[in-house]
Amino acid sequence: MKGSSLRRILAMARHDLRILRRDPVFLVIFTLMPLGFMAFTKGAFGAAMSVRYPGAGINGAEQVVPGSAVLFSGFLVGNLGFAVFREHGWGTWERLRASHLETWELMLGKSIAPILSLAVQLVVMLGLGAVIFDLDVKGSIAALIAVAAMLAMMEVALGFMLLAICRSILQLNAATNLGAMLLSGIGGAVTPVYLLPHWAQRVAPATPTYWAMRGFRSVIIGGGGFGAEALPIAALGGFTVAFAVIAALRFGVEKSKVSWA
Numbered sequence: 001m002k003g004s005s006l007r008r009i010l011a012m013a014r015h016d017l018r019i020l021r022r023d024p025v026f027l028v029i030f031t032l033m034p035l036g037f038m039a040f041t042k043g044a045f046g047a048a049m050s051v052r053y054p055g056a057g058i059n060g061a062e063q064v065v066p067g068s069a070v071l072f073s074g075f076l077v078g079n080l081g082f083a084v085f086r087e088h089g090w091g092t093w094e095r096l097r098a099s100h101l102e103t104w105e106l107m108l109g110k111s112i113a114p115i116l117s118l119a120v121q122l123v124v125m126l127g128l129g130a131v132i133f134d135l136d137v138k139g140s141i142a143a144l145i146a147v148a149a150m151l152a153m154m155e156v157a158l159g160f161m162l163l164a165i166c167r168s169i170l171q172l173n174a175a176t177n178l179g180a181m182l183l184s185g186i187g188g189a190v191t192p193v194y195l196l197p198h199w200a201q202r203v204a205p206a207t208p209t210y211w212a213m214r215g216f217r218s219v220i221i222g223g224g225g226f227g228a229e230a231l232p233i234a235a236l237g238g239f240t241v242a243f244a245v246i247a248a249l250r251f252g253v254e255k256s257k258v259s260w261a
Helices: 003-022 025-052 061-074 079-090 093-098 103-132 141-165 169-187 198-206 208-220 226-250
Strands: none
Touching (some): 003 103, 025 103, 061 103, 061 169, 061 208, 079 103, 079 141, 079 169, 103 141, 141 208, 141 226, 169 198, 198 208, 208 226
């Protein structure tokens, strides 16, 4: 990457990070609110999962901590799209296009703030979840981080795809919220897959959330390392590539977007 390209990309990222710093309420809410969700649901899942894993010392945190991380990170999927729709609403998108920024520089610059937001959210939720709710990770912490990092990359690619498909910010908002609930529900983030209806258990592997939860579960309960995480990480990587390809094929910088205005 040329130095001039790097400077332009970082300038875009600094602009979006300044906006986030001035109004961080959205990120704070979707980072700290899940702790309440964990507190209310830990006991119920502990009782249910102790039957599935007798003698394993299950307390419910093994489901609610990674499950909350997967579910609530889904609500940040639209951040990249919101950043672009914001430029359309302010009337600054055309100015960005008329600048020296290449399209790939523009989108990479717009991706940095959402990636960092997801990283902060996942670190806080998994870290505080472990400390507050006694999550015992039996496997490799490095493997757990690798799954979380791959989950964040997949979320950003999904956000890019939704940006490419949705014409209005209302469409994007609805797709983000509905998608987070639907994918997390079927994928086992809200309820363990083995407690879902039979049809949902059959559909679950077709969702990225299933593979994220499988990866987390393999480390947390199964005591696995990178070998156990190869398949979940590869599956998340496949979804990431698929979403990115669809986004690249559908996205056009010249297409108008409808913001709140």
